[in-house]
Amino acid sequence: MTQTKDSIYASPLADIEAFKFDAKVVDVFPDMIQRSVPGYQAIIAAIGLLAGRFARPDSVCYDLGCSLGAATFSMLQHIDAPNCRIVAVDNSAAMVSRFHERLQKDAPNANVQIRCEDIRDITIENASVVVLNFTLQFIPVEDRLAFLRKIQQGLLPGGLLILSEKLCFDDPRQQDLQTDMHHAFKRAQGYSDLEISQKRSALENVLIPETFAAHQGRLLEAGFNSAEVWFQYFNFASILALK
Incomplete structure (x- = not known):
């Protein structure tokens, strides 16, 4: 897929709007x-490997907040x-x-259903794998537990949730260090x-790490048996939660 360079925040903006996933x-x-996102390609590659291990016959794998379907x-x-x-939802x-255009071009016969919906509203059922790849951070904090509980209940026994998120840190020195290194990246x-500053302003109160x-703690409260980090690069991490 041909990539167009991101220059959205390259020029000074008089009014920085809240970030949204629009056509721009x-x-x-x-x-x-x-x-x-440091390590993004490594995470995407690992999602495929993990799905290959956990996907079961006659089951469903969910890509929630699928964006362009990576x-x-x-x-x-x-x-x-x-x-x-x-089932891919955004x-x-x-x-x-x-995403529809790319799927028709690159994998027209794939067993994939793409849906334009709020992921909090869909039914999760018969799932062997659920992917939340940098998605939960855009859902209001007060909605996250109920949403994860819904996912846990829709997973088959032994099923897997892959949860990738931007993290924050309780220790102020760690927070400053991790933020500084992300900016260095x-x-x-x-x-x-300028781009870093304006993008950060656009994401404030939109992306809540x-x-x-x-x-x-929330994953365990939602009913998962375990949840551990398998990948971290500065303040970006990916967690495997097992039912």
């Missing part, structure tokens, strides 16, 4: 996320369980439309200080 973001999203395409490469289908019409990817302890 969709056009640059692959470039944006790779240059903004996790879905990774899962498609590795799932060989008979009659296992993927509430951005622009994302879903572009973005500068190394070619983002200017939490500590790993908060995530782990």
Whole structure:
């Protein structure tokens, strides 16, 4: 897929609007996320490997907050369980439309259903794998426990939730260090200080990070048997939660 360079925040903006996944973001999203999220490609690749291990015959794998379908395409490469289908859901019409175009071009016969809905409203059932790849952080904190409990209840015994999130830290020195290193990573990817600052302002009160302890405690409260970090790069991590 051809990537258009992200320059949304490259010029000074008089009014910085709250970040949203609109057509402007969709056009640059692959470039944006790779240059903004440390380890993103490694996480996507691992999602495919994990789905290959956990996907069961006649079950469903969910990609919730699927954006342009990177996790879905990774899962498609590795799932060989008979009659296992993927349900990919996102509430951005622009994302879903572009994902549909790519799926028709690259994998027209794939057993994938793409839905434009609020992921909190869908029914999770007969699931062997659920992916929340940098998605929960955009859901209001007060809705997260009920949503995760719904996922846990829809997973088959032994099923897997892959939860990737931006983290925050209780220790102020760790918080400052991790934030500074994330910004250093973005500068190394070619983002200017202006772009970093304006993007951070746009995401304020839109993306709400939490500590790993908060995530782990909530996952256990939701009924998962265990939840551990398998990957972390500065303040971005991915957690495996097992039912």
